[in-house]
Structure formats: structure tokens, C-alpha cells
Amino acid sequence: MKTIDLRGVSCPTNFVKAKLALEMVDAGEGVEFLLDDGEPVKNVPRSLKGEGHKPLGLKEGDGYYTLTIEKVGE
């Protein structure tokens, strides 16, 4: 699974980068995103769900979060 590090990237750039990353994988494939606490971890999962993708889980790491998203096709 691909891991995209979005730590230190603020809203909405992190969301746009996540969208671009999901464009590069096939439907059904998962991608991991590393997100800062605060706004990023609140906003990015919800916005990606709003785009039709499927959040699978959120794990707390050492000062950041790992969000797993399954790409949903058109």
C-alpha cells in the first residue's frame, strides 16, 4: 500500500494532494495518509468521504495519524 506523508501540509493543500494521490491508484486499492492532529485529521477524512472514497481506519502514531482510504471508482 502506498503511503503519502501529508504532515506539515495545511488545509486545503493536504486534501488536494490526497485527491491527486488517489488519482494515481486503481479503484479498490488502499492508500495510507499521514496527517497532523487538529484540522487535518478532522477535515481530510470527511472531505475524502464526501468525494465518494471509503475511509477504512484511523490509527494514532507518534504525534500524527495514519488514515487508510480505499479508492472508490467513478
Next chain:
Amino acid sequence: MADDNKTTTIDLNNLKAGGFIKDQGKDLFTVRLRVPGGRMAVPRLKKIAEVAEKYGAGFVHLSVRQSIELINVNFKNFDAVTAELGEGGQKVASCGARVRVPTACGGCEYNPNGLVDTQAAALEVDRTLFGTPTDHHKFKVSFAGCPFDCPKSATNDVGFQGAIWPELDLDDCISCGLCTKSCSEGAIETGEDGKPAFYPDRCTYCGDCVKVCPTDAWKSVKKGYTVRIGGKWGRHPLVGTLFATFLPEDRVVEFIAAVLGWYKEKAAGLGRIRIGDVILKEGPDALLTHLRATFPEYVVAKTIPPQVIETQVGKGQL
């Protein structure tokens, strides 16, 4: 006798609800336009621009309550301005001791946080209650679509804040942990079984859990408005307090009318007084009891008086 050429005729019916406000300078007025909820169709905006260019000062003012105000309009042009704005479907607003044009956020059609249709509510309140004389003072209403409350609803005489009540269907939960993290209030914690545990007392009804849940295990089971009454700003600010929760969207007009009825009666003889100060005088229980008669399911069991904001100037406080 006045010279015929200098006689001015004005249709005074156009002035009944106010909305024409004296500017500095002889014969000059601001014309405040009626823009409920701040939404403006583009053709209407073009018409306003045309009228502003023809009769105004070369600029308009975007008022704090979402109106467009035409500046330095000569009172002799009131009828023409009213008629030409009317061609574009634009009406003049109100001022004085009346129900004002309601303000609202963008609502729920395009804003991802919006929980309720604040735009529809603002239009409906404007249609039914706009300009109603209160006999006492101005009366402001505002609609926020969610607890972010960009319109600052609690600084209005009656302020509405969109709300949903979430409920979890454990069978559909995949223990992803997103709701726990997305809840800003700590109302969802991860239980020992790895499933979310809900603490209802901490919930502010924002719906973030419902919005983030990937499997729709969190569902919205109630939707409506959190209602606060008694707010105002100005020289002596008050923040309104909680009188109802989950008031259905289709009962908003009826609710405001009930609040207005109480205000009109209790403020009689008190002069130019806002409802917040009447509540401070009568105590909030009097208004709760009045509202409970018609809205027993939604009126809260108890509340606190409007909260006084200390401005730290005047009355020798400092």
C-alpha cells in the same frame, strides 16, 4: 404657497416599513435593501448596480446584516428608486421598532457543515414576519446552519442554530476510530471493546460523527434548531440563552410569533426595550412557561438569563 415646480410628491406607503435612513447632507438618504439570508441572484445584483449608478453615490455599502445599502439617494427619487428596484424583484428593507430582515449563513445546499436549510428559513421568516411592528424596539432573527455559528445567532433577539442528534447502530460500526477523532467535544470515546462510546451530555449536535462515518453507522435521528433568545449587541451587549432544542424547521415562524407575542405584552409601558432586557426583568422562567404551552417537546426544562457582556466603559466601572 409653494411653487408647483418645487412640490415633491412621494408615495408614503413605500416608507411604512422603514428602510430609508437619513444620511448627512440635505435631502440625502441611505436606501437599505431587503436581502434575507444574504443570497442575491445575479440578475437582481445587476439591477441594483444599475439603480445605484443612476441614483446613488457611486458606491454601495454591504451592511453588517447582509444588506446592500444605496448611499446618498435624494428623497425626491424614492418612488423612482423603489419602482426601478421592483423591476428586478428587489424590495426595500426595514428599520426602527420592527422585525428586521433575517440573516443566515449559506445553509446546507453547498456548505459541507450545514445541517439545515437556513436559506429557506430566512426567506420564510422574511415573507411572513418582515416589518411586523414590535411596539418597543428592533427585533432581529438569525439562522446558523451548524454549531460553528458563523452568523453569531445568540447575539440576536432570537437566534437559531442547526442541530442533529446522532445515534449509533453498533452492527454497522467497523471500529475505524474516525468518529472519536472527529468529535471536537470529547463526546465519543473508544470503549474497551474498540467500539465508540457516546457521552450525550457533551454533544453539541454538530453532526461531525455522522458526516465522517464511512459505513453510516452513525445516523441523524433528529434534526432542527437549537434556539437562543435575548441576545443583542450595541452599547450594552447580551448573549442570548437556550430556550429550545431540535425545534423542527417547519415550526420556526410559529415559534418566533410566540416569542414576539410575549415580548409585546411584557414590554408594554417599559419604553424602548429589547427582549433580552425584558427577560432580565421578568426572569427566563416566565418566557419558558409561555413557550412551553405551545412547544412542550422542544422547550428546555430550565435555562439562565441572557448573559451580560461587560464592556468596561461607562458607569464609572474603570
